[in-house]
Amino acid sequence: MCYILRKERWGAVLFNSSKRKYWLLNDTAFFMIKKLLIYKDRTVNSKILDFVKKMSMTIDNTRIVEFSNDFYPLTSPLYVDWYITPKCNLKCKYCFLTPQFWEIPELNIFSKHVIANQLVTSGVFEVTLLGGEPLMDVAVLLEIVQILTSNYIKVDISTNGLLLQKFTKYVSEFDIDKELVTISVSIQSLDPVILEKLTGFRYEIRQIFLKIEKLLQNNWNVAVTTVLTHLNIEEIPKIFEKCSKIGIKSYTIFYPYTSTYISLQAIPSLSDILALRNKLRKLKEQKDIRSCYHLVGAFNFLLFNSNKMLTHIKDEHPFNKLGTLFCKAGITKLDILPDGSVVPCILFPPNSWKLGNLLEGTSLRDIWGANKKLYRLRDRKYPKKCKECIWKETCRGGCAGESYNKYMSIDRPDPRCPIIKGEKWNAIQN
Numbered sequence: 001m002c003y004i005l006r007k008e009r010w011g012a013v014l015f016n017s018s019k020r021k022y023w024l025l026n027d028t029a030f031f032m033i034k035k036l037l038i039y040k041d042r043t044v045n046s047k048i049l050d051f052v053k054k055m056s057m058t059i060d061n062t063r064i065v066e067f068s069n070d071f072y073p074l075t076s077p078l079y080v081d082w083y084i085t086p087k088c089n090l091k092c093k094y095c096f097l098t099p100q101f102w103e104i105p106e107l108n109i110f111s112k113h114v115i116a117n118q119l120v121t122s123g124v125f126e127v128t129l130l131g132g133e134p135l136m137d138v139a140v141l142l143e144i145v146q147i148l149t150s151n152y153i154k155v156d157i158s159t160n161g162l163l164l165q166k167f168t169k170y171v172s173e174f175d176i177d178k179e180l181v182t183i184s185v186s187i188q189s190l191d192p193v194i195l196e197k198l199t200g201f202r203y204e205i206r207q208i209f210l211k212i213e214k215l216l217q218n219n220w221n222v223a224v225t226t227v228l229t230h231l232n233i234e235e236i237p238k239i240f241e242k243c244s245k246i247g248i249k250s251y252t253i254f255y256p257y258t259s260t261y262i263s264l265q266a267i268p269s270l271s272d273i274l275a276l277r278n279k280l281r282k283l284k285e286q287k288d289i290r291s292c293y294h295l296v297g298a299f300n301f302l303l304f305n306s307n308k309m310l311t312h313i314k315d316e317h318p319f320n321k322l323g324t325l326f327c328k329a330g331i332t333k334l335d336i337l338p339d340g341s342v343v344p345c346i347l348f349p350p351n352s353w354k355l356g357n358l359l360e361g362t363s364l365r366d367i368w369g370a371n372k373k374l375y376r377l378r379d380r381k382y383p384k385k386c387k388e389c390i391w392k393e394t395c396r397g398g399c400a401g402e403s404y405n406k407y408m409s410i411d412r413p414d415p416r417c418p419i420i421k422g423e424k425w426n427a428i429q430n
């Protein structure tokens with residue numbers, strides 16, 4: 001288990017890479033860690049967990065939580081999504097990337113090294129590598145993973161799985177700490193016909209599972225993800241069961257973006273989503289299913305976690321509230337495009353939301369610290385239409401990118417919200 005520390009103006013952030021959990025330390029706690037000599041390089045001895053937990057209670061909560069644009073509590077993002085290549089080997093209908101994304105020029109390996117080093121020097125804790133398909137150029141990808149993990153950054157590789165044999169073939173040539181890597185494989189259906197409808201190609205999903213099993217045998221962390229659509233909603237419990245059987249511990253369902261609705265010309269209805277939730281709950285009750293599922297991307301608290309999440313938010317340490325704000329764009333994360341441009345999130349069009357470019361002499365810390373567009377996102381209040389909603393303080397109107405793309409404003413509610421669409425609250429809560 002690895003703990004990573006980042007110095008901040010008021011103390012330090014501590015990150016547990018196995019559990020993906022963050023703590024705050026005040027100056028005194030940070031000083032004591034240094035004195036006890038348990039802080040080496042960026043890592044902290046795991047034996048100090050109890051000590052750290054105690055010290056993290058001593059933080060001046062008020063000062064940390066009442067941040068303004070002059071005092072933002074973080075000097076750089078906690079995590080970054082890096083769209084490392086626009087190349088892809090599938091044409092998925094559920095893909096949320098715009099036609100403009102595919103035209104972005106890709107950087108050469110030297111420029112990618114510059115970006116990887118920027119992520120290291122700015123103290124980012126987690127990086128997701130996406131594309132396109134990040135395994136299209138596996139040697140380049142593995143070089144980047146090596147740079148990041150040798151500096152204790154946790155890496156998630158988001159892949160469609162078709163090129164996993166290349167990963168297995170070449171990975172031994174690199175010095176990579178497996179504990180710091182998760183390979184997230186996107187699986188949309190077990191049915192070849194549905195799979196072809198969704199991905200644009202016919203391929204054997206059985207082969208992908210065989211590759212996953214090989215990775216698991218070699219002690220790699222593998223997660224599986226599915227984008228929820230009306231075409232594969234019946235498939236999701238089957239995928240979940242299959243994942244559990246082969247020992248996958250994390251299964252994530254992504255709530256689709258509006259662009260997916262448009263390309264698929266239909267959305268799953270709320271009653272279908274609730275029926276899915278109930279099926280998954282029943283499966284989870286069975287003893288032999290140990291994987292956990294998550295719904296991310298929109299309204300997971302509404303549909304899957306309900307009041308449990310609300311209690312959790314109320315009890316949370318104020319700093320962690322930053323993490324529980326529904327939209328993380330500019331709050332704890334930024335996105336990097338294939339040409340090195342930085343945007344709050346991939347959903348924001350770069351022509352109006354580009355914050356800078358890491359190859360044009362601006363550092364990630366500079367972009368993070370002094371950018372009026374990020375001030376706007378951090379300062380975002382819940383929209384008037386949401387005033388009756390019990391989730392308004394944490395949701396703040398949902399996905400800012402969806403709101404911007406629909407209304408050219410981040411101050412309107414997410415157009416996908418079931419409540420805003422007039423669904424009955426009771427139906428969601430049960």
Ligand code: SF4
Nearest residue numbers: 386389392395397417
């Ligand atoms: S009503 Fe508004 S605040 Fe509530 S869940 Fe929907 S978008 Fe979020």
Ligand code: SF4
Nearest residue numbers: 327328329345399401
């Ligand atoms: S803009 Fe939407 S997709 Fe991006 S971080 Fe916010 S909620 Fe997530």
